[in-house]
Amino acid sequence: MVHERLRLHLAALQRADLLLDVVEFVKAKKQAGATLExxxxxxxxxSPHCRSKAxxxxxxxxxxEPPEPPEARVIHGYREALISSAISTATNTTSSRPLAVRTS
Incomplete structure (x- = not known):
């Protein structure tokens, strides 16, 4: 999930100053705001430090990200990308049998 990925990233960068803010945010069980794009x-x-140039x-x-759609689905107004739903529809409706070809 987003907060786990963020904490791991900050730990890998050895950014304890930023990591502390994120851990406190998660520990306080604060709800992150969301923006749709x-x-x-x-x-x-x-979440803390989101889009902060500093x-x-x-x-x-x-x-x-796509492996985490349940996290996104709770956000009012979210809809999955059309390409992923189109691929899913095409995959689920195709037949494994070849098409019959008329020779006459």
């Missing part, structure tokens, strides 16, 4: 198909959780963390640390 790309027509509602991408969720950014607004912190210098990549925005990707705060985005709910």
């Amino acid at each position: 790309k027509r509602g198909t991408r969720v950014c959780l607004v 912190a210098g963390l990549p925005d990707d640390m705060y985005f709910v």
Whole structure:
């Protein structure tokens, strides 16, 4: 999830100053704010140091990624990307039998 990924990233960078803020935020069970981007198909959780130029963390640390859709689905207005649903629909509706070819 986003907070786990963020904590691991901060620990790897040895940024104890930022890590402490994130751990306190999670420990207090505060609810992260959320912003929808790309027509509602991408969720950014607004947690400590999100988009802070001083912190210098990549925005990707705060985005709910495709393996985590349940985390995004609780955000009002979120919708999954059309391409993933189109691929899913195509995959589920294709037949394993080859098409019959008329020769006459």
